[in-house]
Amino acid sequence: MFNKKELSWILNLAVPQRRKLLFSCIYAVMSALFTLVPFVIIYHLSIHWLNGILDSSTVWKLVIYALIAVILRFVFLGLSSLLSHIAAYNLLYDIRTHLTNKLGRLPMGFFNQQQAGKLKKIVIDDVEKVEQLIAHHLPDFIVSIITPICVFVYLLTVDWRMALITLLPIPCAVFIQVKRANSGAGEDMEKYHQHLERMNGTMIEYILTMPIIKAFNLTVQSFSSYQNSVEDYTQLWKRLSRKKVPTYVLYTAFIESGLIFILPISLLFFQRGSLTIPEVLLFLMLGVGLTAPMKQLSTFSHTVQNTVLGIKKMNKILMAKELSEARADVSVIPQQYPIVFDKVSFSYGDRMILQDVTMTMKAGTVTALVGPSGAGKSTIAQLIARFWEVEKGGLFIGSISIRDIPQETLMNLISYVFQDVSMMNDTLLANICMGNQAASLEEIIQAAKIAQAHDFISALPNGYDTKIGHGGIHLSGGERQRIAIARAIVRNAPVLILDEATAYADSENESHIQAGISHLLQDKTVVIIAHRLSTITDVDNIIVLDAGRVVAQGTHDVLLQHCSLYQQMWHAYMEVDQWTLAGKA
Ligand SMILES: Nc1ncnc2c1ncn2[C@@H]1O[C@H](COP(=O)(O)OP(=O)(O)OP(=O)(O)O)[C@@H](O)[C@H]1O
CATH class of the missing domain: 1.20.1560.10 (ABC transporter type 1, transmembrane domain)
Structure with missing residues (x-):
C-alpha cells in the first residue's frame, strides 16, 4: 500500500x-x-x-x-x-x-x-x-x-x-x-x-x-x-x-x-x-x-x-502531464501576430474534431469562423489560446510555433471573450481590469463605454465599486458579456478572440458594441465566432468550416457566390431574421 x-x-x-x-x-x-x-x-x-x-x-x-x-x-x-x-x-x-x-x-x-x-x-x-x-x-x-x-x-x-x-x-x-x-x-x-x-x-x-x-x-x-x-x-x-x-x-x-x-x-x-x-x-x-x-x-x-x-x-x-513549457533556448516572443494553422488535426479523446485544417488569420485583419453547430469553431479558438495541445500539424503566431512561446507570454498576447463569462467575486472595477492591473480609471471607464456597460454600471448605487458574485449583485448574461468585452478592451492584447461574445446582447446593443470596438481592432488579429451572420458581413475574411474541415474562405460577397454551405447558412439566417421581424411586427 x-x-x-x-x-x-x-x-x-x-x-x-x-x-x-x-x-x-x-x-x-x-x-x-x-x-x-x-x-x-x-x-x-x-x-x-x-x-x-x-x-x-x-x-x-x-x-x-x-x-x-x-x-x-x-x-x-x-x-x-x-x-x-x-x-x-x-x-x-x-x-x-x-x-x-x-x-x-x-x-x-x-x-x-x-x-x-x-x-x-x-x-x-x-x-x-x-x-x-x-x-x-x-x-x-x-x-x-x-x-x-x-x-x-x-x-x-x-x-x-x-x-x-x-x-x-x-x-x-x-x-x-x-x-x-x-x-x-x-x-x-x-x-x-x-x-x-x-x-x-x-x-x-x-x-x-x-x-x-x-x-x-x-x-x-x-x-x-x-x-x-x-x-x-x-x-x-x-x-x-x-x-x-x-x-x-x-x-x-x-x-x-x-x-x-x-x-x-x-x-x-x-x-x-x-x-x-x-x-x-x-x-x-x-x-x-x-x-x-x-x-x-x-x-x-x-x-x-x-x-x-x-x-x-x-x-x-x-x-498529470502539463502543457510542455517552451524550451529556454528556443523560447521567443513574436513581433507580429498573424495566426497560421498548418495541417492541424485535433481530437477530444478518440473523437476526431479537426482534420488537416490549414488557414491563415492575417495580422491587423478580422477573420470570422462560421459553420454549422459542432463544426469545430470554438475548438479552433481554444487551440490558439493553447487550452488544448495540437496533436498533429503546427500552429504559429508570427511564424513562431505556439509551443515555443512561453505560456505567460502567450496569455499576454491574447484577449479571449467567451460566450459564458466567468466573473470573480469582486468589484466590477476589479473584474474589468483583471487582465491589466495598470489600467487607469479613465481607461476602464472608456472601455466600459465602448462595451455598452458604463450606463448600467453607473446606475448601480456603488457604481464601479459594486461587488458581484457571493454577497453582491447578480448580472444578466448580456451584462456579464459586456463586462468581459470591457475587460478585453482594457487588456489591449494584439490578438483578440470573440467567441459568441455578443450572443446575449440585443441587436441594438450589439451594433453599438461592434461599432465601438471596430476602431480598436486596427493592428490587431481578430478572430470572431458569431452565429448572427449579419454581424460579420464586413469582416476581411470569413472561413467556412464543416465537420472539422475548412470548406471555403473569402469575403461575404465571394462566399455568397461560390460556397453552397455559406449560401445555405445565409438564407437560413435571413429567413429566421425575417421571421423574427415579422413576428415582432
Ligand atoms: N471539451 C470537450 N470535450 C469533448 N468534446 C467536445 C468538447 N468541446 C467540444 N466538443 C465537441 O467537439 C465538437 C466541436 O465543438 P465546438 O464547440 O468546437 O464546435 P462549434 O463549431 O463551436 O459549435 P457551436 O457553434 O455549436 O458552438 C462538438 O461535437 C462538441 O460536442
Missing part, C-alpha cells in the same frame, strides 16, 4: 514540520504519563493506609502531587495539540498551494476527463484528511504505543506475573485484527472512495442542472445517475457494515477483556498471599486499561489507509 516514490512529495513537504511534530508527540506522551500519576498516587496512599502510616501531611502532599499531575496533563495536552495543528495546517497550506499551482498548469483536457465532484473531493476532502491524520491521529498513535509500554514496565516492577497477565488480551485481539486486514480492507476502502467520488460528481452535476430540472418540472427521481450513485453508496455501506461490525465488536471485546483475566487471577494471588490489596487495586486500575489504546491503533491504521488513498489521488494530479 505504501509506495514511497508516490508519497515522496508529501514526505518532502512534511520535512519543515518535523520539529513541531516531534515535540507534539513528546508532549502527548508526557500528557499521557501524567494521566497515570494519580493512579500511582492512589496505590501509594493505599500502601500507607494498610501499613497504618497514613498521616494527614502525607495525604495532602500526595493530593497536591495528583493535582499538579492533572494540571500538567492538560498543559502538555494543549501544547501537543497546538503544535500538531500548526504543523498540520502548514502542511495543508503547502499541499493546496502545490495542487492549485499544478491545476493552473494543466491543459483543459485534464479537466474535461475529471468530474468536478472528483476534483473537489481530492482538493478539499482528501487534503482535509491529512489534517485529521497529522493533527489528531499521529499524536494519539504515539501515545497509544508509548503509554502501554511505560505502564507495562512499571507494572513489571510491581509484580511481573500479573504484568504478563495484563497482556493476555493482546494475542486474541491481534489475531482478529489480522483477519480483518486480510479480508480485503484495502479494496473495501478503494470502493468506498470510488462510490463517494461518483456521488460527489453526480451531486454537483445535479445542482448545476437544477435550472433545467425546474424548468421542465423534472423530479429528483428523474436524475437517475444521482439517485443510482446515492443508492449504490448506501448499499455499499450496508454491505461493509454487515461485514465489518461483527469483527470490530469482537476486536473491541478482546481488547477490553483485561478484567476477565486480571480480576480472578489477582484475587487468587491475594488469597495465596503473594499479592497485596494495593497491588490488586493497581492492576485493576492500570492493567485493565493497558490494552485499551490498541483501539487507537486500529483507528490509526484505518485513517492511514484512507489518507494514503487520498494522497495517491493528489499524486495523480501532481503527475
